[in-house]
Amino acid sequence: MSAVEPTPNGASHPHSLIDVDEARRYKLLVEAVLDYAIFLLDPDGFVATWNAGAQRFKGYDASEIVGKHFSRFYTKEDRAASIPERALATAATAGRFEAEGWRVRKDGTRFWASVVIDPIRTNEGHLIGFAKITRDITEKHLGESQLHTAQQALYRAQKMEALGRVAGGLAHDFNNFLTIISGAANLLENPALTPENRQRYVRTIADTAQRASQLTKQMLAYARRQPLKPANFDTRSCVEGMKKLFESTLGSSIRLQYEISSEPCVVCADMSQLENALLNLVINARDAMPLGGNLKISVGSADSHPDGRGGAISSPLVAISVADDGEGIPAPVLEHIFEPFFTTKPVGKGTGLGLSQVFGYVNQSGGYLDVTSAPNKGTTFTLFFPKVFL
Template sequence: MKPTDRFEASLTEEGRYRLLVESVTDYAIYMLDETGHVTSWNAGAQRFKGYAAYEILGQHFSRFYTPEDRETGLPSRALDTAAKVGRFENEGWRLRKDGTRFWAHVIIDRIVDTEGRLVGFAKVTRDLTERREAQVALERTKEALIQAQKMEAIGQLTGGIAHDFNNLLAAVLGSLHLLRKRIPDDPRAQALIDNAVQGAERGAALTKRMLAFARRQELVPQPLDIPALVKGMSDLLQRSIGPRISIETRFPIALDRAMADGHQLELALLNLVVNARDAMPDGGTVVIGAQEADVDANHPANLEPGSYICLSVADTGSGMDAETLARASEPFFTTKGVGKGTGLGLSMVHGLAEQSGGRLVLKSRPGEGTTAELWLPVADRLAEVLPETPASAVAQGDLPAQARTILVVDDDSLVLANTAMMLEDLGHRVLEANSGKRALATLRAGEPVDLVITDHAMPQMTGSQLAAEIHAEWPDMPILLATGYADLPPDGDGKLAKLTKPFTQADLEGAVAREFKNRAS
């Protein structure tokens, strides 16, 4: 072959290679001279970097790097590395012509002539933005799953602690009330008992918060008129925050009822208002409002589609930074000083919202205050408002004149003895059993029993399982289930009357009276 033919063949091969490179659109492939200036530009580079060839040829490739990477000298280090070892490879943010950023995978290869002298570089860039976003989304999902698992574990632990604590408080409160009746009328002694009762009641309030966080407290949801509920507790709210903070209410003229437990919602609202007070040590304003909203599947609070009432509490306080805001609803996390907060206030509100089928949403920025939104489902418009019947509303005169025989079942000896003493003080005859098995043995022995009061969380046989066994043999036996848990098994008897722990003698008296009254009617 003649030299001219070989030259023409070489040009044809080079032309084909150039055509291939310039036709690639998924990769930016271009050449740099030994100083880093662009000498060629393909269609892929133009597609995701935004520059036409005439705009970029002769320009230094460092213009594709972010200002922070240019300040650290990354472009020059990349060329130095490629020149010394033959290749440089990394991933990082790069700039498009319009200033937006994309995540790039970059390879820079050294090009040398036949004598081994550096003549330039070949640079290949891939746009991996979509892949990186998918990876980031996956990592966030994993983190959310881990956090959910951690919160579930803490919830299980918290619920168990609260159950045991409830048993202790039940024994303490019951004994204190009985002691108050028996000691002489000594003002000092009565004051000491009153202090002890108040301490135990504060402990009971704490366990309710713990159970709310663990979503195990007993809820009685009913349609609630939110403006009326807030108005009814306005004096309590104002006393709780003091004279330096004013409360404003903003409600629409017409607002549907929300479905929630009224007593627990009042506690949640009080918690939110007290938190707002603590964020405004120099005074300010708390705005309580509500509005109805229809939620679709794209709502940022991740609510089920439907109609909701958004009850909000906004303050003009110091606000929270992003890190604090992210942790605000975690159990036992508090920004208050040592001894000034349990860290369960927002956790309790969060638990109530979740258990009610809604969400707690917090919005805050430093210096701009905080808004807590409690999203609750709208009640069925046809639902009837059920009046509350607190235990204290049952008068002692409602009790039957004759003494009853009551079987008390509890695996905790303190609670068992305490409950028995309170019932005996009310004039009843009491039989005791420390397990479901012994309770059944007592009944099968022929002992006449008018009522069974049983704990739920017992080993080997739970209270609901015991109730099922009793009703299988004695269908008409009245049973009271004493528990601090709301998550009773789905196969349990949902019609069982419940007595929430810890209970006082008045609570016990009212529950027994209602059970006999319901049986009589």
């Protein structure tokens, strides 16, 4: 059998020369790469080849590193944890090992590396070594780390700002309550007080204590620590039972419409808290339409709710919406409406806890609260609850 094979143009080359040429071209290609360390390891992890890219950012000449174990590129901590050995074991069993982490140069400095290790096997499947590719991504890693640090700092600042607003609002409101109670108690000490005035001051103290208790409940609901009493009920009946209250709250200048599904809309939640939430939304809608307008309350089924990132989460749901065509909410304000004590109403017209209470209740019930609004185009609040099938 001939050791040569004709080529299309009639010339011929020995197979051995073709293999040598291919090997030479491959070696030249690998050695020319400067942005990646590309080298081979034997089955035990000792370096067999070394390219210019490896020398550039690891610092070793080929004569210094060939024959040495590749674990010297790892930190002391990683070597103590047997990370190099586990990397080879993973590559051999899973077919590839990929990771990022700190690696050590010849001069002892560290760099953040992206590492890929692939096993090399014979046609029969015997492991004869590993191909290892390492890339220096220190700048990218530091940039991501700095961004994360900045985001955490911003988050902490926002958290402290919100905490300060909560503390300030609570101190202000409770100080008002204490002032009223203290003043009424002092007046009760007057021996010349008439029975009528005495009774009036006692009622003032009781009413103020009740308002303070309600504020505490609102804060607990926002913090999701308000004990709820969930039970299965049809939300259509809940809305039907509140119609007269809604009408008396809105007055004659606002036209109230209902869109109630003909199918059951059963949820498992605290019905009294849902009533409070809906009344709160109706009062806000009334305040957003000082000259009158239209308010629509809808109850029905839904297949999904927004995920807060522009997408949607699919699930059987009951959706209850309160939509007005009032003043609307500007975008900068919309971002803060669920924060406790945030309010655009005049002093004495609201504590700024209503929407935060609604938000806390819906989330504590396993639901989702969505709001859409635009200036002069109205606002729609939609409460989504998991649907119960009886």
